[in-house]
Amino acid sequence: MQVSYYPGCSLEGTAADYAASIAAVAPLVGVELVELEDWNCCGASAAHSINHELAVALPGRNLALARQRGLDVVVPCALCFNRLKAAEKEEAQGGREAARRVKIWDLLDFLTQETFLTQVSRRLAKPLTGLKAVAFYGCLSARPPQITDKQDWENPTAMDRLLEALGAEALDWSYKTDCCGAGLAVARPDIIDTLVGRLYERALAAGAECFVVSCQMCQANLDLTQSRISEKAGKRYYLPVLYFTELLGLALGHPEAAGWLARHLVDPRPLLTAKGLW
Amino acid sequence: MDRLTTGELIPATALPARLLAHFSVPPSVCYQCRKCSAGCPLTFAMDLLPDTVIRLALLGQEETLLRCRTIWVCASCVTCTTRCPNGIDIAGVMDWLKEEALRRGVEGPQPEVATFHRYFLDSIRKGGGRLSETALMQRYTLFQLRRRPNLKELLRQLKLGWELFRRRRLRLFGPPALKGRQEIRAIFQKAGA
Numbered sequence: 486m487q488v489s490y491y492p493g494c495s496l497e498g499t500a501a502d503y504a505a506s507i508a509a510v511a512p513l514v515g516v517e518l519v520e521l522e523d524w525n526c527c528g529a530s531a532a533h534s535i536n537h538e539l540a541v542a543l544p545g546r547n548l549a550l551a552r553q554r555g556l557d558v559v560v561p562c563a564l565c566f567n568r569l570k571a572a573e574k575e576e577a578q579g580g581r582e583a584a585r586r587v588k589i590w591d592l593l594d595f596l597t598q599e600t601f602l603t604q605v606s607r608r609l610a611k612p613l614t615g616l617k618a619v620a621f622y623g624c625l626s627a628r629p630p631q632i633t634d635k636q637d638w639e640n641p642t643a644m645d646r647l648l649e650a651l652g653a654e655a656l657d658w659s660y661k662t663d664c665c666g667a668g669l670a671v672a673r674p675d676i677i678d679t680l681v682g683r684l685y686e687r688a689l690a691a692g693a694e695c696f697v698v699s700c701q702m703c704q705a706n707l708d709l710t711q712s713r714i715s716e717k718a719g720k721r722y723y724l725p726v727l728y729f730t731e732l733l734g735l736a737l738g739h740p741e742a743a744g745w746l747a748r749h750l751v752d753p754r755p756l757l758t759a760k761g762l763w
Numbered sequence: 764m765d766r767l768t769t770g771e772l773i774p775a776t777a778l779p780a781r782l783l784a785h786f787s788v789p790p791s792v793c794y795q796c797r798k799c800s801a802g803c804p805l806t807f808a809m810d811l812l813p814d815t816v817i818r819l820a821l822l823g824q825e826e827t828l829l830r831c832r833t834i835w836v837c838a839s840c841v842t843c844t845t846r847c848p849n850g851i852d853i854a855g856v857m858d859w860l861k862e863e864a865l866r867r868g869v870e871g872p873q874p875e876v877a878t879f880h881r882y883f884l885d886s887i888r889k890g891g892g893r894l895s896e897t898a899l900m901q902r903y904t905l906f907q908l909r910r911r912p913n914l915k916e917l918l919r920q921l922k923l924g925w926e927l928f929r930r931r932r933l934r935l936f937g938p939p940a941l942k943g944r945q946e947i948r949a950i951f952q953k954a955g956a
Contacts, residue, residue, distance in 0.1 A: 494894035498934040499927060523942045525892035530839055531883035534861050534876075538954040539884065546946065578787065624840040631850075638845060664804045664840030671903060672875040673836065676808050680838075709923060748930040 488595070489556040489587070490518035491547060493565040494526050500562075500701035502748035505741070506730040507561055507592065513737050514601045518559065521550055527568035530668040544572035552585045561592040563626040563700040570632045591626045591633075593699035593729060597643040602650045610738025612652030615760050618727075619658050619693040620644035621684070623703040627662060638662065644697060644729055651736040658691040660684055667702035670710070681707055682714050685722050694756055695725045697732060704728060704749075711751050725753035735762065767810045767831060775823030782820055782859065790856055792849045793817050799843035799853045809833040810872075813843050813853055820856060829864040833857070835873035879903055884956050892947040893938035900924075 496504040511518050524547050532540035547569060551558045560566040569589050620641075627638040635641070641662065645655035666673075666680040684707065688696060698704050708726040715722045726749065735742040735757075743763075746753050757763040783789040793814070800812040811819070811833040819828055828834070834857045843853035864871055871877065886899045904920055907913075927933040941947065 494938070495896060497893070497938065498896045499932045501932050501934075502930070525941060525943065525947055526887045526894045528887070529883065529894070531880035534839065534858050535865055535880045536884065536954055536956050537858065537862060539950065539956050542950045542954060543887075543947075546943065546950065624838075624842070628841040629845040629852075629854075664838050664842065666805070666838045666840075668838050669836065669876065671900070672873075672879045673808070676805070676836065676838075679807065680804060713919070748932060750926055750930075 486515055487517045487519055487556055488590070489521045489551050489554050489558040491521050491524055491551070491558050491560045491565060491569070493560065493562040494529075495701050495705075496561060499705060502745050503561060503701045503704065503728050503730065506728055506734055506745045509739050509741055509745075510596075510730045510734045510737070513734070513739065514596065514604055516596075519554070519556065521547065521554065521558065524550060527565045529564055529568070533568070533571075540568065541572050541575050544568040545576065548572055548576070551587050551589075555585060555587065557588040557590060559590045559592050559595050561699070561701070563591070563623055564702065566591045567625040567632060570634070574632055591699075593622075593626065593643050593647075594635075596730075596733070597647050602646065605647075605733065605737065606650040609652060609736050611736055611762060613648070613732060613736050613760075613762060614652045616653040616757075616762065617656055617692055617694045618648055618653055618697045619656050619688045619691055619695075620648060620661060620729075621665075621688075621696045621698050621703055621707070622662050623667075623698065623700045624662065624664050626700065644699060647729055648697060648732070651732055653732065655697075656691045656693055658687060658693070660687045665703050665706045667706040670702075670706050674710070674713075677706060677710055678714050678717055681710055682718055685711075685714065685724055688724060689722075693724070695727055695753065697727050697729050699729050701728075708750050723751065723756075725749065725751045725756055727753055764808055764810055764832075766812070766815075767827060772822055772824065775825070778823045778825045778828075779821050782856070785859060786852055786855060788850045788852065790817050790851050790853075791821055793821070793851055794849065796848060798846050798848065799851075802842045802846050804840065804842065805836055805838055808836045813837075813857075816860070817851065817853060817856060820860070825863075828860055829867065829869045830871055832872045834860045834864070835871055835876040875907070878906055882906070884951075888947070888951045888956065890938045891944035892941040895934070895937045897934055898937065 528540050528543040622641045627635045630638045648655035666677045797814045800814045811831045837857040841854045
């Protein structure tokens, strides 16, 4: 099955680890990701905050490229996904309905379709038995539903269902879609310390040993800051932040899984070793 | 965070007229249930609660709104917009006010955020269509150092840069040149960015 793939800027840089795991895992479930040729930045928070026109025109160009290609588009970054959807809605509102429509998918939703889940659970090379995780969905893959067209924005379950299919234990908690503040990570790191510190505490209270995420901004914000937040709080948090694609690769026995995991700052390998998953 | 006082309110009409025209659901349908403020995870860092922003906007209190901290520490998580029973795009109002503040050259209490956004867009424009995270971070770090030299923070940044570099997560060269870079330039010109 062929789909267009819009990686977004950070997957070419700080989230190269996410990009590598996505590229490795997609073929395992029979998906061919065709990178959208000549794609550009969606403008991210910067554009929608201070230049509305740019915030629609930049993703608008990507939409046009995707329509030319004619395949559904799969987007790993929650913010890129949100901006592409927002541009689509704004076009429709302005009466500029495209003649050729393509569906814009959030990668997590795409890979957790029933058909893939069934396939995956039949082919587990290494079930993630005993791994206690909280799924952290973040903000923009689901909110606001008027833009994302999601049904379960307050209590999404796609990642939880995937974790269960992989044999892990997906713990229930109330902070699945809380904001980690990634957009302010650079300009107001003190705010992040509060928001992310709260997520660590709530995850631990739920009994979690790690976070599982589908957004590279959530990953960076929970992972890169962990030593700083620990220092400030006088605690020693150890909560690895894993991409769902990494766990998918690990459970399906992909030989490169070790390489992706070594690229996080909070090294997940001690946890996985302790669980006998390594 | 101390909340701003609203002073003596003399309703004005210029701001609300433009604001109402911009949104498909006019913020004037607000019935002050305050659900937006109840669910907002950033209120601890705000000087005006989100519901107050909407109220003041409807009363035309632009002086207070364009100078407040709230619009800049809003993290755009869109919880408010999502939960508003009347369908008001509260996060969209925050964005609208940010853009308005910059257009009028208002110096707000949180220039770091506006500067970060500006550098971000500059980086896309200069890179010909894609963001260079490295260039953005270098420029922003220099901006912060000039304002408030902080050796400890600089060392932390450099260490983080190194940690990412040795994990092959730092791209030293800029993004690839796009075939559509003229198109991108035209988009930026048209949007005045």
